[in-house]
Amino acid sequence: MSPRGPVRFQQAKGERKRGMGEQILEQLPLLVALVLLWLFLWGSFTVVDILMGIFVAVLVTRVFELPPVTLSGRFNPLWLIVFLVDFLWHVILGSIQVAALAFRFGRVAKSAVVEVNLETRSDFVMTLVAIATSLVPGSLILEVDRDKSTLFLHVIDADTPEKIEKARGDVILTERRLLRALGSRDELDRSDARCSAVKR
């Protein structure tokens, strides 16, 4: 796809050569999530279930090996809640908007393709921003430029420059909330600097 794509993967591979302990630590959030999913699906929490879950989780991550998801190491549950509440609010607003559009007769809604440049360089945060944006009705991710951390969205009912800027601002705000919850310190600082520059 791009010249930097494979290079990044190699970096990830190089990282995997680090100590076994670090390797396990890095994979731990994923393993815990998989074990929890296993337990949830069985609906019981006996020792045998947990051991079986750990076995399946390790097996699945070994067989379907992917580049490790690198987390920033920062996590702020309070900001995660702020993000989730805000997200749910946007989902409700967007659902009503799209539902209303479906029943609006007469004028056809025009849409726009909007480019949003993100601050983050982390694949994980970028994926989360993309998912959150996609889930909010009215916006759809068309294309992702991973090297430049740029998302291209299709925004429904965006026929004025103000509506386009609003859509762009919403995504940048989503990114900021996510960075506050689980992004690295300096990406958050960069995002802060950008937002205050926009306000001025």
Added chain:
Amino acid sequence: MPNTSSGDLVDWIVGLLLLAGALLSVAAGVGLLRFPDALSRMHAATKPQILGLICVLAAVALEQGNWQTLLIIIPTLILQMITSPMSAHMIGRAGYRTGNYRRDLIYRDELEDDIERAAHRPE
């Protein structure tokens, strides 16, 4: 149910949630039919449905009121939330790349501008 009046209240909330979920699904269906091109239709096909699903799952959780149900509902919702943007993205991307959308309904296309810039960029 501890007593009838709180049971009634729960039933009412459950009913309203189910109704809201159903209405959102209807809106999604109508949008799917009425929106002009593939890209706009994707909005209708994937979006109101997420809130609809949340409503219906919340209704089920309230009605059942035990933690085993919750343990099935939470992964259902999370997996749905992770996978539905992917399908929307893949279809949207394919639709855009194959030109399967109505250009006259696009107010501004910044991706096209970006492709244009990339094409004229000296390597």
